[in-house]
Amino acid sequence: MSHDVRAWLEDLGLGRFAETFAENGIDLDLLSELNNEDLKDLGITRLADRKRLLKAIAGLMRATHLTAIPSPSTSEGERRQLTVMFCDLVDSTALSSTLDPEQMRDLLLAYQATCALVIDRYDGHLAKYLGDGLLVYFGLPRAHEDDAQRAVSAGLDIVEAIALLNRDLFRKVGVELAVRLGVHTGLVVAGEMGAVGAREEMAIVGETPNVAARLQSLAAPNALVISSSTQRLVGGLFSYEDMGVHQLKGVARPMQAWRVTGERLTESRFEALHPGRPFPLIGREEEVNFLLRRWERANQGDGQVVLLCGEPGIGKSRIAEALIERIADLPHIRLRCQCSAYFATSALYPFARQFVQAAGFLPTDPPAIKLNKLKQVLAESGQAVPEIASLFAGLLSIPVASHYPRLELTAESLKQRTVTALVDRVLGLAARKPVLIVVEDAHWIDPSSADVVAAAMDRVRDSRVLILITYRPDYIPPWSGPHLTMLTLNRLGHSQAADMIGALAAAKAPPAEIIQQIIAKADGVPLFIEELTKAVLEAGLADDETGCERSGELRLSVPMTLQDALVARLDRTAGTKEVAQVAAVLGREFSEALLTAVFPPNRDALTEALDALVQAGLLLRRGSPPQTNYVFKHALVQDAAYGTLLLTSRQQLHAHTADVLERQFPEIAEAQPELLAHHCAAAGLYDRAISYWQRSATRARERSNYVEAEQVLTAAVALVPQLSEEARKRTELDLQMALGAVYRAIRGSGSPQTELTYRRARALCEEVGDADRLLEVIYGQFVGAFNRPKLHDAERYAREFMEIAQQDHNASALKVAEYLIGSTAFLLGDLVRARQHLEDSLRLDSADRMHVNRYSHGQYPTFPLTYLAWTMFALGFPTQGQTLAGEAIAVARDRSEFYYAMALSNDCYLHHMCGDCTAVETNIATLVDLAAKRGIVVFHAVARLFEGWTRAIRGAPEDGIDLMHDALARIAATEQKVEHPYKRSILAETCLRAGQWSEAEKQLDEALRLVRSTDERWYEAELHRLAAELALAKGDSVSAELKFERALTLSTAQSARMWELRAATGLARLWREAGRINEARNLLAPVLGSFTEGLDTRDFIEAKAILDEVT
The missing domain is CATH 3.30.70.1230 (Nucleotide cyclase, GGDEF domain)
Structure with a gap:
């Protein structure tokens, strides 16, 4: 009788039947076959006992179904x-x-x-x-x-x-x-x-x-x-x-x-080396010596960065290992950060992974123990302070409870503080000992980790740090600097390959013909040479008698991939193939704990199989029980093992892995939803995969990691066609909405991707009848039209938004609708109507302006405050405009770095219009840093535009104009086309002051052309005024007078008293010079008299001085 059946019966409180089961030969395999009549035949007479047994058997079978994995084998195929x-x-x-x-x-x-x-x-x-x-x-x-x-x-x-x-x-x-x-x-x-x-x-x-x-x-x-x-x-x-x-x-x-x-006969040229040596490093002494020289420079405080590039299997990791071996006896600290294809969208994964290894976390460690271990690690770098510990605890998903203060930071601030702390850790360690950082497989690096590397590279220049980064040729590294060196590994030559084969084979060197064929097959790739040579040795072809006998018959083929060599080795290594296949499903790196949970045969047999795979050189072992991890020696080995699985077996194994991760490793499921998404997608569990991709995207967006968010959402959208008809539309709508917001952040509101995404989302909203989500979509469509700018389309979207908000009596949507109508009216030059709607919008929102309005994708109330600030300035209320702009910045600063950068950019407009060079310079200092860090081209370009203006004002007009030209070209290359007439006017005015009249005229002509083509007219009067100033500079007073009068007519029609004041001042100056004193006075006096604030502005003071002269 099976002991398992006895224990099972005893757990049920039915141990008295154990002997009956034993006498009748009932074991676990037969339990599923028992029915009510069988139990009666066994002498179990009580109905309750039979019911209890049948219910327990059903539960046991369900559990067996969940935990039993399909063991891939040749019998299955x-x-x-x-x-x-x-x-x-x-x-x-x-x-x-x-x-x-x-x-x-x-x-x-x-x-x-x-x-x-x-x-x-x-x-x-x-x-x-x-x-x-x-x-x-x-x-x-x-x-x-x-x-x-x-x-x-x-x-x-x-x-x-x-x-x-x-x-x-x-x-x-x-x-x-x-x-x-x-x-x-x-x-x-x-x-x-x-x-x-x-x-x-x-x-x-x-x-x-x-x-x-x-x-x-x-x-x-x-x-x-x-x-x-x-x-x-x-x-x-x-x-x-x-x-x-x-x-x-x-x-x-x-x-x-x-x-x-x-x-076709081939010529033999090579012989073997001595036996008993480890995997040799042949033909790479120059590269290793180069790295050692860079290490010496780093030791002397001259920080170094080396980018090591090479195709898969070329030996990048082996060279890194050689460097580690050479400096093993020297005092230093090593940080090894392994990037992963599974976690290419997981922010800061390689650094979090390195932290976990350094701290020695165990799966059984409670949060308090993990925090103590974390504190010990941080003490090594001088960072054992509550704030930093709380920061890293968040990165590692460790609850801090009351141990450390909770950091109340925006997602973007949290990300930046984390990046800074990671780099501080390196510098803290370098203060103790020289530091070697190895970032492996950077072609799979996530964007946030790339930011850490960039920040570290910038700050280690004067530190005892060497950063070695390996990557494949299809990856273009984003880093540069004077202390950075790129090193590309080439394939080994024939003689080097022969030396390597000889060193691997030692005394068991194959006959020369086989050596020649290995060289031809391997084509100089060390991995191919290594694996083929070992395969020949394991096949016994290096034996003196057998090898010589068969060397004339055997012809090694030139492989297209490593698949044949891997399958050959697995076929010859008994009892390991199935383990390698299951491990390949888990990933390039996997823990023994996870493999045991997914593939639960006899534990001793599993350990023996893993030992054999390590011995065969297919796996590398790291750590010791119970924290043993394994790594496929090369990604190609993993791919080849995975490729031998039947498609159905792959799906079943991925499904089982996902189930195991959810049930037995919930901390992984919580911290790495993209890993679960990968397994679910490969298993054909598309609804679950999409759900996990959505979780991953949410985590990324919360930390302002929009690039990662785009990647995972795109992966999720690709799975939508696999869903049932009922779930497809709702799910795709959710994804398209999230993707639209991400596209707006990283590609711009007017980009084609953003427009197409919202167009698709709108169609889905209408199909499913979701009016509430429709408002969010219309907002996205409005912003796209607004920024292209297609202002009449934007106006139509704004009216649609208002109609729905009114029909639904949706107060939250109504204030956004007022903002949409008001901002569009502003661009169209209808300033009075713009003021009315923008003030109505903010009046409805006066109770809680820090609240995030769901319909505006986070832009409310920063944008209505900004557009009302510009409107009030143009209407002649500069003081109120400055107050509103300050409020917009305060709200945006607390919301996110993205919106803070946007607010700073918009604030530069107002300070420029006020002529406040110092305020613009203050904004630029922050804006350039934020825009560069966030990778937002348009904000960075706007910052450079205003930087050019400030340089010109400070006495360097040529440098400033060059910078402005470059900035405008960059802006034109983006999808943000709104406010371009105004931006060109800044360059035109600067060229006018610098005497570059031809360029000034060119920029004004283009600005006015854009006004006519887009109907963006809020700055039109100013363009005509600048054209008048240009004509006046050229000595054409007649043309200047006509243009000033055109500017006056337009500004008066728009009630734009600030533009009217400027035009009147220019025309009054012209008339004064012509002796038309009374006309100048009569023009200027009523305009100045209409101002009730801003009496200390540059424009008012200049106009007052002219009026005093003609009075």
Whole structure:
């Protein structure tokens, strides 16, 4: 009787039935088969006992269903790259008509035996005799790294063997045989098939055998034809004749065919080195010495950064390891930050991961223990203060409870403080000892971690720090600096590759021909050289007798990928393949705890399999129990192992992994929702995957990591078509809304992506009848039209928004509607109406302006305050305008760095219009930093525009004008087209003052053209006034007077008293010079008299001085 059944019964309080179960042979496997009648037969008479047992059995079966994983195995099948040969006897029908049946039988047996001997020599598998044809597998049941080449060599040898056989046949029966052969390499599913009693253990499914048979039919007698896929694998090992492209029967796509004319001999040049040495570093001394020199400079306080670039498998990690080995005995501190493809959208993942390793967190540690460990780590860098500890506790998702103060920071401030603290940690450690930071696989780095690296690079220049960053060539690193050096790894040359093979093989060096073939196959990639050499050694081909005997027969193929070599090694390492496959599902790096939970066979067997994989060089082990982690030595190894799984097995394993993470590792599910999303998506659990992507996006947006948010939301949107019809529209609406807000933050409100996203969201809103979400969408559409600017479209969206808000009596939406109408009216030049609506908007919101209005995507009330400030200034109330602008900045500063930057940018407009150079300079200092950090091009460009203006004012007009030209070009390249006439006027006025009249005229002409094309008229009067000043500078007083009068007419019509004052001042100055004193006085006096505030402004003082002169 199973002890498990006894324990199970005792747990149920039914242990008295244990002996009955034992006597009747009932174990766990049979429990699911028991029903009510069976329990009666066992003598369980009480109904309650039977009910309790049946209920417990049902629960046990559900639990078994959840925890039992599909163990990927050859019996279930697996995906393999297989080379298939089809060999057919030519004209066998004619032979059978001329020979006695017994003679024919003997002939066929001789033919089959001859072929079988050759096939066996190349370790092929003769799968089927199909009449007078043979179906042969190369790579099943045991794979080799050179299966394609084995098949082609065997085919050529069969032709030669049949020629030898013909001598005997002709002598005995007077006939000669001829064969046709076809070979193709492709993907198959291999495993058991067939009904009970007729099982076929190594059947294959796929078009590969059919293609091989069809290629055979193209061959001439005693010829071998191969496909392009096989030809690519064997490459230059053979000579070929191009047979052109053929449409093969039963094959959808046309296929290129090649006739193999013979083997191409290669020259041997290399010998082996001594045995017993570890994996050697060959051909990289120059690179390692370079790194050591950079380390010495860093030791002397001259901080260094090295970017180490190379293709996968080229040896980047090995070189980093060599540096670590060389300085192991020297005093230093090492920080190793491993980026991950799974966490490329997880902000600061490599640094958080390094922190967890440094602190030695255990899964069983309660928060208090983790905080103590964290404090110890921080003490090493002099950061053991409550505020920093609380900051890092947040990064590591450790609840602080009452241990540390809760940081009341905006998401952007939290992110920046975290970045700064991480860099401070490096500098604190460097004050104790030299620091080596290795950032591995930066091609998977998340944007926030890239920001940390950038900040660290900037601050370590005078510190004892070397930063070594490895990445692949398809990644363009965003970092630069005078202390940064880029180092690109090239492939090894032939002699270096031979040295490496010799060092790996040592005394068991393969024959020279095999060495040559490894070199040809590896193409100078150290990973390929390493793995192929080990595969040859494990296959026993380096033995003196066996190797020499077979070296002339074996031809290693040139691999397209590492898949063949990995499968070959897994096939030869008993009991590890399934473990490697499951581990590949978990990721490049995985914990033994997670693997054990996902793949729960005998623990000792699992440990032995992991040990074997480590011994074989496929895995690296880090840490010690219970915190043992494993890493696939190379990402390609993981990919290859993953590729052998059946698609259904992959899905089941990903689903099971997601379930295990949710149930047994909730802290991972909480901190890394993108990891759960990955597994759910791969499992076909699309609704769960989308839910986790949404969680990940929310986390990213809360920390202002908009780039990461875009990535995960885009991934989620791609899964929407997989959902049911009922869930599809609602889910996509949620995603499109979130994506629209993200696009607005990083690409601009007027970008095509933003417009298309909101257009799609609107269609979805209307389909599902969601009026409340429709308001948010219309707001997004309004902002896009507003910023392009398509002002009449914006006005239409604003009216739509108002109508819905009024119909629904939605007070929150009504104040936004007033703002939309008012801001549009401002741009159109209807300043009085703009003031009315903007004031109404803020009046409705006066109770709580710090509240985030859901319909305005965070822009309310900063924007209505800003536009009312500009409106009041233009209307002649500059003091009120300054007050409103200050309030806008205060609100934005507390909301987020993004909106703070936007408010500062807008505030520069007002200070420029006031002529306050100092205030503009103050804003710029902060704005440049915020815009650069957030990566917002338009804000950065606006800051540079105003910086150019301040430089010109401070006496450097040429530098200022150059900077302004560059800034305007950058602004024009963005999707933010609104307020461009005003921005061009700033350059025009600066050029006018610098005497660059032609450029000033060009900028004013373009600004007025934009006014006409967009109807953005709020600054139109000022453009005409500046044109008048330009005409006056040129000595054309007649034209100047007309332009001043045009400016007056426009400003008066708009009630824009500030623009009216400026135009009147300019015209009065002109008339004064012409002796028209009374006209000048009569023009200027009433305009000045209308002002009730701003009497100390530059414009008022200048106008008052002229009026005094003409009075």
